[in-house]
Amino acid sequence: MNTYSPRIVHVRPELDRMAEYVPGESPEAFSVRTGIPVSCLIKLNSNESPYGPAPSVLSALSDHRWYNNYPDTNATVLRTALSHYTGLDGRFIILGHGSMEVISLLWHIFLAAGDNIICCPPTFSLYTSVTTLCGAYILEVPRSIDYEVDVEGILEALTPETKMIVLCSPNNPTGNPVAEADVLTLLETGRIVVVDEAYVEFSDRPRGYAHLVPQYSNLVVLRTFSKWAGLAGLRIGYGLFPEWIGAYMRRAQCPFEVNVAGHIAAIETLNDLDYVFGNVRKIVQERDRVYNVLASQPYLEPIPSQGNFILARVINEDVDILRVRAILESHGILLRYFSHPYLRDFLRVTVGLPEHTDQLAHALSKVTG
Numbered sequence: 001m002n003t004y005s006p007r008i009v010h011v012r013p014e015l016d017r018m019a020e021y022v023p024g025e026s027p028e029a030f031s032v033r034t035g036i037p038v039s040c041l042i043k044l045n046s047n048e049s050p051y052g053p054a055p056s057v058l059s060a061l062s063d064h065r066w067y068n069n070y071p072d073t074n075a076t077v078l079r080t081a082l083s084h085y086t087g088l089d090g091r092f093i094i095l096g097h098g099s100m101e102v103i104s105l106l107w108h109i110f111l112a113a114g115d116n117i118i119c120c121p122p123t124f125s126l127y128t129s130v131t132t133l134c135g136a137y138i139l140e141v142p143r144s145i146d147y148e149v150d151v152e153g154i155l156e157a158l159t160p161e162t163k164m165i166v167l168c169s170p171n172n173p174t175g176n177p178v179a180e181a182d183v184l185t186l187l188e189t190g191r192i193v194v195v196d197e198a199y200v201e202f203s204d205r206p207r208g209y210a211h212l213v214p215q216y217s218n219l220v221v222l223r224t225f226s227k228w229a230g231l232a233g234l235r236i237g238y239g240l241f242p243e244w245i246g247a248y249m250r251r252a253q254c255p256f257e258v259n260v261a262g263h264i265a266a267i268e269t270l271n272d273l274d275y276v277f278g279n280v281r282k283i284v285q286e287r288d289r290v291y292n293v294l295a296s297q298p299y300l301e302p303i304p305s306q307g308n309f310i311l312a313r314v315i316n317e318d319v320d321i322l323r324v325r326a327i328l329e330s331h332g333i334l335l336r337y338f339s340h341p342y343l344r345d346f347l348r349v350t351v352g353l354p355e356h357t358d359q360l361a362h363a364l365s366k367v368t369g
Contacts, residue, residue, distance in 0.1 A: 092243065
C-alpha cells in the first residue's frame with residue numbers, strides 16, 4: 001500500500017512571505033472582466049511600444065527555415081552586433097530570456113538566506129519578489145520628494161550582509177534617471193551596483209552607463225529589447241557584466257536561453273537602427289503631449305519622465321482614483337494602477353500613438369465633467 005502523502009513535502013518558507021509580481025492586465029483578461037471586445041481596447045499599461053518590430057525583423061523571421069535547430073549557444077552574430085551597439089567587447093555581454101531572466105539569475109548567484117539588497121522605492125517591484133525567493137531581504141531607502149536616489153540614506157543603510165544596490169535608470173515608474181555622480185559614489189562601497197536600463201533608449205543619455213562596466217568590477221548594467229525595439233513578445237534581454245561576474249552567469253545559465261526567433265529579431269533590429277530609433281523619437285515626442293494632457297487635468301499631477309511612460313498622482317480630494325480608473329476602463333483604456341503604499345493614488349500611462357492620446361484626453365475629461 002502506498003502511504004506517500006504530498007503533505008509531507010514542504011515548499012520553501014520564503015514563498016509564504018513572497019509578494020507575487022503582478023504584471024499589467026492583458027487585453028484578453030480585461031475583455032473578460034469588462035465585456036469590452038479586445039478590438040476596442042487601448043493598452044497603455046505595460047510600457048510596450050505602440051509600434052511593431054522593424055519590417056526587416058518580420059521579413060527575416062518569416063524567411064527563416066531552420067526553427068528545428070537550436071540557436072547558437074554562443075550567440076556569435078548577436079553578441080558581435082551588441083558589441084557594436086554598446087561599444088563593449090562581447091566578453092562583457094550575457095543574453096537572457098528578457099531582462100527579467102537576467103535579474104533572476106544574477107540574484108540567485110549572489111543572494112543566500114540572510115543576505116540583503118538595497119533598492120529605492122517606488123521602483124520595479126520584481127526586485128523584491130526575486131530577492132524574497134532567494135531567502136534574502138530588501139532594505140528600502142525611499143526616494144526623495146523629487147524621486148531622486150537618497151545616496152546618503154543608502155550609505156547609512158549598508159550592512160555586512162548587503163550584497164547589491166539596485167538602481168533603475170530611468171526609474172520605473174517615476175521616469176527619472178540616476179545621476180552619474182550617484183552611481184560612482186555607490187560603486188565606491190564595493191557592493192555590486194546594478195543599474196537597470198530597460199528604458200535608457202528613451203532618455204537624454206541613451207548610451208547610459210555601459211561605458212563604465214570595463215572600469216568597475218562591481219558594476220552591472222541591464223538592458224532589454226522589449227521597450228524601444230518593440231519586441232516585448234519575444235523576450236530578449238541582456239546584461240553588461242564585469243568578466244568575473246559574467247563567468248558565473250554563463251556557468252549557471254541554462255543553454256539556449258534566447259530562442260532562434262529572438263536571435264533573429266535582435267540582430268535585425270541592430271542592423272536597422274535608423275528605423276527603430278525613428279519610432280523611439282516619435283514616442284519621445286508624443287510623451288511631451290501625454291504629459292501636457294495629464295497636466296491639464298485639475299485632479300492630476302504628472303511627473304516629468306525620460307521613459308516611455310508617465311506617472312501621475314491624483315491630487316484632488318474630491319476625485320478618487322477608483323473613479324478615474326472606472327471611467328477610463330469604461331472607455332476601454334488600460335492604464336497601470338498600484339497597490340504599493342507609495343503609489344496608491346498614482347496611475348501610470350504608457351505613451352501610445354497620437355490617436356491613443358486623443359482618446360485618453362477625452363476619457364480623462366469625463367472624470368470631472
